[in-house]
Amino acid sequence: MKLRAAWGELCLCLAFAGAGLFWVAIALRMQLWDGFAPASGFLPLIYGVLLIVLAMLATIVDVLGGRDASAEMPGPVGRPLLVLAALAAGVAGIELIGFCASMFLAMLFLFRVAEKRSMTASLATSAGSALVLVLIFRNWLGVPMPVGPWGF
Amino acid sequence: MIYELAAGFASALTPWNLLMCFAGVFAGQLVGALPGIGPSSAIALLLPLTFGADPTSAIILFAGIYYGAQYGGTLTSVLISVPGEPSSVMTSIDGYQMALQGKAGVALGIAAIGSFIAGTISTIGLMLLAPPMARAALAFGPPEYFALVVLGLTALAAVGGSVLKGLTTGVFGLLISTVGIDQQTGVARFAFDRLWLLDGVGFIVLTVAIFGVGEVLSSVGKPTPAPITNVANVLPSRAEWRASRMPILRGSFIGFFVGVLPATGATIASFIAYIVEKKVAKDPSRFGKGAIEGVAGPEASNNAAAAGAMVPMLALGVPGSGTTAIILGALIMFGVRPGPELFEKNSALVWAVIASMYIGNLMLLIMNLPLARLFAQLLRMPYAWLYPPILALCVAGVYSQANSIEDVWMLVGFGALGWAMMRYDWPPAPLILGLVLGTIFENSLRQSMTLSHGSVEIFFTRPISAVLLACAAAAVLAPPLLRMFRPRVAAV
Numbered sequence: 001m002k003l004r005a006a007w008g009e010l011c012l013c014l015a016f017a018g019a020g021l022f023w024v025a026i027a028l029r030m031q032l033w034d035g036f037a038p039a040s041g042f043l044p045l046i047y048g049v050l051l052i053v054l055a056m057l058a059t060i061v062d063v064l065g066g067r068d069a070s071a072e073m074p075g076p077v078g079r080p081l082l083v084l085a086a087l088a089a090g091v092a093g094i095e096l097i098g099f100c101a102s103m104f105l106a107m108l109f110l111f112r113v114a115e116k117r118s119m120t121a122s123l124a125t126s127a128g129s130a131l132v133l134v135l136i137f138r139n140w141l142g143v144p145m146p147v148g149p150w151g152f
Numbered sequence: 153m154i155y156e157l158a159a160g161f162a163s164a165l166t167p168w169n170l171l172m173c174f175a176g177v178f179a180g181q182l183v184g185a186l187p188g189i190g191p192s193s194a195i196a197l198l199l200p201l202t203f204g205a206d207p208t209s210a211i212i213l214f215a216g217i218y219y220g221a222q223y224g225g226t227l228t229s230v231l232i233s234v235p236g237e238p239s240s241v242m243t244s245i246d247g248y249q250m251a252l253q254g255k256a257g258v259a260l261g262i263a264a265i266g267s268f269i270a271g272t273i274s275t276i277g278l279m280l281l282a283p284p285m286a287r288a289a290l291a292f293g294p295p296e297y298f299a300l301v302v303l304g305l306t307a308l309a310a311v312g313g314s315v316l317k318g319l320t321t322g323v324f325g326l327l328i329s330t331v332g333i334d335q336q337t338g339v340a341r342f343a344f345d346r347l348w349l350l351d352g353v354g355f356i357v358l359t360v361a362i363f364g365v366g367e368v369l370s371s372v373g374k375p376t377p378a379p380i381t382n383v384a385n386v387l388p389s390r391a392e393w394r395a396s397r398m399p400i401l402r403g404s405f406i407g408f409f410v411g412v413l414p415a416t417g418a419t420i421a422s423f424i425a426y427i428v429e430k431k432v433a434k435d436p437s438r439f440g441k442g443a444i445e446g447v448a449g450p451e452a453s454n455n456a457a458a459a460g461a462m463v464p465m466l467a468l469g470v471p472g473s474g475t476t477a478i479i480l481g482a483l484i485m486f487g488v489r490p491g492p493e494l495f496e497k498n499s500a501l502v503w504a505v506i507a508s509m510y511i512g513n514l515m516l517l518i519m520n521l522p523l524a525r526l527f528a529q530l531l532r533m534p535y536a537w538l539y540p541p542i543l544a545l546c547v548a549g550v551y552s553q554a555n556s557i558e559d560v561w562m563l564v565g566f567g568a569l570g571w572a573m574m575r576y577d578w579p580p581a582p583l584i585l586g587l588v589l590g591t592i593f594e595n596s597l598r599q600s601m602t603l604s605h606g607s608v609e610i611f612f613t614r615p616i617s618a619v620l621l622a623c624a625a626a627a628v629l630a631p632p633l634l635r636m637f638r639p640r641v642a643a644v
Binding site for chain 2: 008009011012015016019020023026030031034035036037038039040041043044047048050051054055057058061062075079080083084087088090091094095099103106107110111114115117125126129130133136137141143144145146
């Protein structure tokens with residue numbers, strides 16, 4: 001358990017350091033200084049270097065130094081990953097079947113499969129929520145929400 | 153000041169702003185009481201709906217959510233011993249014990265009365281302190297603005313558990329702020345020939361992703377404890393009121409002054425108020441076993457700190473908490489620049505918000521005493537029914553901002569990042585603040601360097617800038633130094 005938590009945190013540190021490295025690589029191709037003042041590449045370069053240093057320090061302090069024994073260990077990742085996958089699938093479906101249908105299906109999946117709620121309640125809540133969102137955003141705020149092949 | 157306040161009341165008392173104020177405090181109450189959603193998330197979710205709306209009404213709504221949630225968090229502290237907000241941690245110690253003794257109603261009642269008194273006192277403090285502070289800061293030039301942004305970022309980084317993690321996320325926010333067209337040179341940076349990246353990463357996209365999607369993912373699957381819903385007799389007896397009135401007054405002043413200081417906020421204020429009450433109590437052994445002073449003091453202080461934190465946010469543009477960082481971002485989104493010029497250029501907005509805080513506090517008191525039982529029932533609501541519609545609202549809100557599906561994909565990506573950050577206690581607020589202040593930071597650095605002909609001495613030779621940078625250094629260095637010396641002090 002302790003090892004798994006440390007690995008997750010290590011990945012996060014490395015992601016920040018990786019972003020910093022990427023920024024440094026791109027910023028070095030830009031102009032860094034212009035007259036007396038920094039040009040477009042200067043601050044991205046500084047931010048990138050700072051991010052690498054800070055992320056590495058955080059890695060050393062939190063991972064190599066060990067976690068506080070009294071700290072609460074994070075829970076399992078299965079459920080959040082399932083919800084994230086449902087959200088991604090819902091977003092992917094927006095341009096294919098429209099916002100309303102896509103969000104309805106994503107919510108229905110979450111209620112029925114992830115939360116194991118009854119079919120009737122899941123259908124009613126998903127349909128009601130999707131309808132309210134369409135009424136607010138499309139009808140009230142006038143946002144052109146994507147529609148599917150069947151016109152909604 | 154009286155004239156400005158009267159004009160503020162005239163604006164705040166218009167039917168629409170009154171409705172916004174009520175909606176804000178009511179929504180704040182709800183999100184404080186409901187599991188897995190806090191004031192930051194609520195404001196993040198409502199940001200897209202207010203895009204293009206009147207800034208005064210929107211900020212009245214957000215401020216209402218902010219201070220309304222302070223009371224909503226009390227419900228969970230008292231009834232299930234789970235603080236809705238970190239600032240309610242101290243309330244849960246004696247509040248839950250009172251609930252177990254059948255005095256949940258009194259605990260909530262005294263919290264409501266204390267919150268009203270503290271909210272009113274601290275709003276008076278905000279009114280008296282913020283304008284002169286802003287006037288004094290009118291002399292600020294680019295180096296002082298640069299130093300202010302540094303102080304704001306370091307102070308917010310220091311609020312969380314790890315300064316190092318806070319600084320990392322703050323720098324990551326600054327890094328993201330460089331995406332898009334450089335406003336001064338017109339050069340496209342980190343856009344990778346994608347049109348949708350030329351405008352940069354939107355404040356709404358990042359805020360909704362981190363505080364909406366990230367919060368949902370980190371709350372999913374967490375069990376909700378069964379609440380004590382037997383809430384009766386919310387009005388305290390004469391003896392209970394006598395025991396509470398001084399703690400409320402002390403808590404109000406402690407909360408306000410602690411809230412004004414950057415890098416402190418409501419959580420530290422409530423800790424100090426609790427410790428003070430325990431120190432001055434005739435019988436400190438009652439604390440932790442249901443002492444009403446242990447509820448009155450911290451509750452008053454965390455509400456007072458909410459208004460106190462608005463002082464540096466409005467007068468200097470330095471937020472003292474995650475929620476005020478989002479409100480600051482919202483002000484910038486509406487084209488209003490927080491800081492010294494705010495009271496000069498947008499005084500109507502500021503005074504309307506201040507006036508609405510008096511009205512909102514009164515609304516909270518009226519709402520809480522009779523409706524405490526109703527709000528207690530909300531704690532029974534399973535999170536499973538809440539989060540799918542919240543996610544759909546996040547998607548709709550982000551899409552509506554620019555009708556861009558790419559923004560929605562960024563929502564998913566940053567949402568996953570937000571979840572990972574919350575999972576491993578990386579504070580998300582500095583990330584948002586970094587994005588919000590990135591442009592001001594870069595512009596003020598360039599202007600300062602041009603003024604000084606390329607010398608960094610300008611930041612250290614100008615007294616205000618030097619003091620602000622010294623405060624920023626103290627905010628970063630103080631926590632590790634205190635940790636280093638604490639074992640030695642304890643040993644003495």
